[in-house]
Amino acid sequence: MAFDGFPPFISAQLHYLINHFPDKIKVEQVLSGGKSYTGGLDRFTLLIPYCLDHIKWDVIYNAEFPLAPPDIIFGREDEDFHPLPMAGGEGEGDLKSRTKNILSDWKNKDPTRLLALILELRDQYMSYQRDRVGEVDDDRLKFEINTICSREGIEMHISSGSEKIIYPVGRKYASTPSAPRLKLMSTSELRALFSIDDVKLPSWLDGMCMAEYLPHLEESLEKQVLEAVSLIDIRRRFIEALAPLFGRPLEADPVFCRKATFLASSGSFVFLAHFLMSTQFPKQQPTLMLQSSQHISPQGFPKKSPFLTEYPWSPRWDVSQMAERIFDFLVEESLNFKRFCNESQPQH
Amino acid sequence: MSSMPKEGHRGKTKMEDIEGDASVGGGGRYTLKPTRISNEDIIICVDVDAESLVEMKTAGITRLDSIKQAILLFVNSKLSINPDHRFAFATLSKSASWLRKEFSSDVESAIGAVRALSATTVSSGQADLTSLFRLAAYEAKKSRAQNRILRLILIYCRSSVRPHHQWPVNQKLFTLDVMYLHDKPGPDNCPQAVYDALVDALEHVSEYEGYIHESGHGLPRTLFRFMSMLLSHPQQRCPQDDCDIPKPLMKKSAESANGEDNVHVSPSQ
Numbered sequence: 125m126a127f128d129g130f131p132p133f134i135s136a137q138l139h140y141l142i143n144h145f146p147d148k149i150k151v152e153q154v155l156s157g158g159k160s161y162t163g164g165l166d167r168f169t170l171l172i173p174y175c176l177d178h179i180k181w182d183v184i185y186n187a188e189f190p191l192a193p194p195d196i197i198f199g200r201e202d203e204d205f206h207p208l209p210m211a212g213g214e215g216e217g218d219l220k221s222r223t224k225n226i227l228s229d230w231k232n233k234d235p236t237r238l239l240a241l242i243l244e245l246r247d248q249y250m251s252y253q254r255d256r257v258g259e260v261d262d263d264r265l266k267f268e269i270n271t272i273c274s275r276e277g278i279e280m281h282i283s284s285g286s287e288k289i290i291y292p293v294g295r296k297y298a299s300t301p302s303a304p305r306l307k308l309m310s311t312s313e314l315r316a317l318f319s320i321d322d323v324k325l326p327s328w329l330d331g332m333c334m335a336e337y338l339p340h341l342e343e344s345l346e347k348q349v350l351e352a353v354s355l356i357d358i359r360r361r362f363i364e365a366l367a368p369l370f371g372r373p374l375e376a377d378p379v380f381c382r383k384a385t386f387l388a389s390s391g392s393f394v395f396l397a398h399f400l401m402s403t404q405f406p407k408q409q410p411t412l413m414l415q416s417s418q419h420i421s422p423q424g425f426p427k428k429s430p431f432l433t434e435y436p437w438s439p440r441w442d443v444s445q446m447a448e449r450i451f452d453f454l455v456e457e458s459l460n461f462k463r464f465c466n467e468s469q470p471q472h
Numbered sequence: 473m474s475s476m477p478k479e480g481h482r483g484k485t486k487m488e489d490i491e492g493d494a495s496v497g498g499g500g501r502y503t504l505k506p507t508r509i510s511n512e513d514i515i516i517c518v519d520v521d522a523e524s525l526v527e528m529k530t531a532g533i534t535r536l537d538s539i540k541q542a543i544l545l546f547v548n549s550k551l552s553i554n555p556d557h558r559f560a561f562a563t564l565s566k567s568a569s570w571l572r573k574e575f576s577s578d579v580e581s582a583i584g585a586v587r588a589l590s591a592t593t594v595s596s597g598q599a600d601l602t603s604l605f606r607l608a609a610y611e612a613k614k615s616r617a618q619n620r621i622l623r624l625i626l627i628y629c630r631s632s633v634r635p636h637h638q639w640p641v642n643q644k645l646f647t648l649d650v651m652y653l654h655d656k657p658g659p660d661n662c663p664q665a666v667y668d669a670l671v672d673a674l675e676h677v678s679e680y681e682g683y684i685h686e687s688g689h690g691l692p693r694t695l696f697r698f699m700s701m702l703l704s705h706p707q708q709r710c711p712q713d714d715c716d717i718p719k720p721l722m723k724k725s726a727e728s729a730n731g732e733d734n735v736h737v738s739p740s741q
Contacts, residue, residue, distance in 0.1 A: 360504050360506070363504050364501075364502055364503055364504055367501075367502035368501075368502075369719065370719055371716045371717035371718065371719035372502050372704075372708075372710055372715070372716060372717060373502075373708070374553060374703045374704045374705065374717075375509075375553045375554060375703070375704065375708060376504050376708065378504055378505060378506055378507055378508065378509055378708075379506060379508055381504065384504075385552075385703075386717070387700055387701065387703065387717045387718040387719075388717075388718050388719055388720070388721050389718040389719070389720050389721065390721050390722070391720075392693060394693075394696065394697045394700055394718050396549055396552070396553075396700070396703075398553070415552055417545055417549060417696055417697070417699075417700040418693055418696045418697075420541065420544060420545055420548075424544060424579070424583055425548065426545060426548045426549065426552075428552075451721070452723075454721055455721045455722060455723055458721050
């Protein structure tokens, strides 16, 4: 990402922040504070991931006073968030004085400063939100928080009256009389390996509380993730086993290994062979589909076969056997398909 | 009988004119590495010089007619592989100009653009690829910012006009593929020299392995076949000399008994 228009010291700090922040931080609303443009761009808004959402903080440098640290403007709902110690204030010493030190000891040539400042402020923000949640007069909520607070990485957020308590794995919790509504949300990294739609949640027994349920959930999730990862590997090896027979695929999904497309021929008839593997592979056999590279209907659509799912299959075959049996099936099927394409329209 | 291409030279010194699979094997065992690939932004640039109106072997069909068909087949195929690839369209006469600038994954939009393709009536004289590369490089920066990669597919039709370009040595921001349709070589043309110039350009500017195919046959199905080979994703390609597709689907026993018209080898001379 290029940040043209920023003075170098701001650009360096912003780059460092984006590249080293533990999650994906976004930048928007880039502006210049000065009336004349000569100073360059010196203000922007950061979208900082928090509690499965984002908080927006404005970062205000002053290009004409490069030695000074930036000001930060927090969201309108956070009027009570005061990360700096008040004059004469006591307690909360550590957190607040750390922030104060970063600001009073500001070195504008040090690219790591902005990251340090934002991380400190975010920690303080978490603590501030935890206090706010603690003030909510709800016995159930108080009990749950007390029993799970020892776990790491809890983020809490109060927004317009509803409370959220978030684990690193990501659960949204709404206060209801019996079982809480549990919603699993995954980070983008996890999503690439594992579909959250396939997760089976362990059942919530009456009288359970979060502290009892969560270990079950974590254990179950870990098992399911491991199983999903091993299934990806089987699909990957299957696609690789197709290559000696079908040639190098035109394109294959390298992360999930759910699909691959090959280019094949039957005589001078050239066609695509699509392979679609579900998450139940190899229990469930791949869906195949053939598509002509030479025939197009008058409406402008290419000729395709129906989805082929009925052909000899056993999940107990090894991958090269699977590939050979599919090859044999398609040798026959491609003749049918070729006939079908040529019948409605002669080959060019 | 055409000679085999020299190593890594894509038949540069002698054009290949083989219909049927390339005989060189897959170049080692195929592995599907778990590295992410990007969705593509593909600019299809069609040479609309008067030579695009030369007739194919099929009577009444010009090169441009076949090119239009080939593009629609290509776009449909590419989207059925992955519906997130996108397309834009440009033309080349003396230099490049946009036909449809906005990238879109909508087939209707491609149909519209293709319909608008029309040839110049007078010869363009020269073919300056620099403007085309500049256009592609500019778009490539935008694509990259969206985690996409840019590919430029040039479909070129002139048998005597060698394209030229000026480009910095190390600027490889997009992948270039070329499809070259030409007349049979004769005393009044130089398709081999044109082909060599296209290979040079491809190797000069291409970010990933670019592919080039040529045909002097005039058969639409040859054009469709080669365009299908360009469907392969640049980040998952093997060197062109190792290409082993399309593979023939036939019974093992039939391989030696050549009942089918599987492989024709026609000399280019």
